[in-house]
Amino acid sequence: MADESRLESSALLTLGEKVPVLDLVDHDLEGDAGLPEPPPDHQNLDHEYSIPSTVKFAWLGTYFLFSLLLTLYNKFILGVFTFPWLLTSLHASFASMGTYVMMELGYFKLTRLGRREYLALVAFSTLFTANIALSNLSLAMVSVPFYQTMRMLCPIFTIFIFRMWYNRTYSNLTYLSLVPLIVGATMTTAGEMTFSDAGFALTILGVMLAAAKTVITNRFMTGSLALPPLEFVLRMSPLAALQALVCASATGEVEGFRNLMASGNISVWSALASLTGNGFLAFLLNVSSFQTNKLAGALTMTVCGNLKQCLTVIIGIFLFNVSVDLLNGAGMAVTMAGAAIYSKAELDNKRRQKQVQYKPVDQASGP
Numbered sequence: 001m002a003d004e005s006r007l008e009s010s011a012l013l014t015l016g017e018k019v020p021v022l023d024l025v026d027h028d029l030e031g032d033a034g035l036p037e038p039p040p041d042h043q044n045l046d047h048e049y050s051i052p053s054t055v056k057f058a059w060l061g062t063y064f065l066f067s068l069l070l071t072l073y074n075k076f077i078l079g080v081f082t083f084p085w086l087l088t089s090l091h092a093s094f095a096s097m098g099t100y101v102m103m104e105l106g107y108f109k110l111t112r113l114g115r116r117e118y119l120a121l122v123a124f125s126t127l128f129t130a131n132i133a134l135s136n137l138s139l140a141m142v143s144v145p146f147y148q149t150m151r152m153l154c155p156i157f158t159i160f161i162f163r164m165w166y167n168r169t170y171s172n173l174t175y176l177s178l179v180p181l182i183v184g185a186t187m188t189t190a191g192e193m194t195f196s197d198a199g200f201a202l203t204i205l206g207v208m209l210a211a212a213k214t215v216i217t218n219r220f221m222t223g224s225l226a227l228p229p230l231e232f233v234l235r236m237s238p239l240a241a242l243q244a245l246v247c248a249s250a251t252g253e254v255e256g257f258r259n260l261m262a263s264g265n266i267s268v269w270s271a272l273a274s275l276t277g278n279g280f281l282a283f284l285l286n287v288s289s290f291q292t293n294k295l296a297g298a299l300t301m302t303v304c305g306n307l308k309q310c311l312t313v314i315i316g317i318f319l320f321n322v323s324v325d326l327l328n329g330a331g332m333a334v335t336m337a338g339a340a341i342y343s344k345a346e347l348d349n350k351r352r353q354k355q356v357q358y359k360p361v362d363q364a365s366g367p
Contacts, residue, residue, distance in 0.1 A: 048297035085248035094279030096237035141199030145191030180338030187331025
């Protein structure tokens with residue numbers, strides 16, 4: 001579980017104070033969600049509620065598949081390739097190359113951006129790197145169960161950001177569904193809770209940054225910029241790869257990798273093949289992750305993070321003989337129940353939004 005948590009915090013492309021980059025992603029298409037009288041303009045309909053449910057669930061399934069596959073793949077790789085920053089740089093590099101090839105094949109075209117938008121992208125890439133750094137640092141200062149428990153609070157901070165920054169509200173059923181989702185996921189990963197004061201503070205800060213990263217990612221693709229997911233991955237990946245490589249050099253991972261290759265303990269060609277396959281899978285995950293974020297919404301992505309923890313444990317029972325007690329098993333059931341309630345709440349919200357947005361006019365009534 002330690003390797004898995006370290007991986008998910010450092011390799012996968014996952015607020016008390018207002019984040020400055022939110023000012024750069026200025027216009028909010030979701031800000032009026034939940035208000036009694038939303039504007040009649042169709043453009044103000046929440047983006048995730050304008051997506052057909054079949055499309056949304058298809059992308060959610062794709063995201064879950066690639067995410068779980070990469071988690072399992074990295075669990076094997078990190079047993080030998082113990083360089084999470086280099087692995088992050090590898091993933092971002094493959095995402096950059098993959099999306100560039102897709103652009104050359106005509107799948108999308110680059111949007112003309114100004115200096116303000118470029119600054120927003122640089123600021124976001126810094127937030128992305130800081131989130132990974134805090135996750136790795138805090139994981140070294142607290143126990144794995146405590147770290148995982150705190151990460152379960154990500155949906156709460158996501159809602160807090162939306163309410164404070166965009167004045168967005170959700171239905172009571174949505175709020176209620178988060179209780180079993182968080183409690184159940186916490187029960188699933190329950191264990192010895194040990195932490196220092198500094199570790200507690202860094203872990204909470206890391207959760208805030210993770211929630212902010214998810215929200216800002218969504219705003220880049222659904223706000224005024226409305227960048228296509230593939231373009232957003234292309235623009236972000238080189239920055240993320242470079243910053244992760246700098247961090248790898250600063251932490252001694254580059255030198256450690258050189259020593260490992262020079263030792264002759266591993267085959268160069270087999271290592272190259274394994275890392276290539278890992279990087280390609282990471283590219284597929286990045287594309288599906290950003291696409292799912294745009295179509296399903298930031299809150300749904302954080303909820304999926306909690307549900308993925310449960311599914312990872314279930315897979316671990318069969319593949320790695322992970323033992324679970326009654327508390328862990330009950331937590332899985334509670335998490336699944338919470339996911340079902342959340343799904344119903346989202347379907348109800350979508351139906352309610354459309355009814356308000358397209359309320360029929362009574363032709364019989366006069367002026």
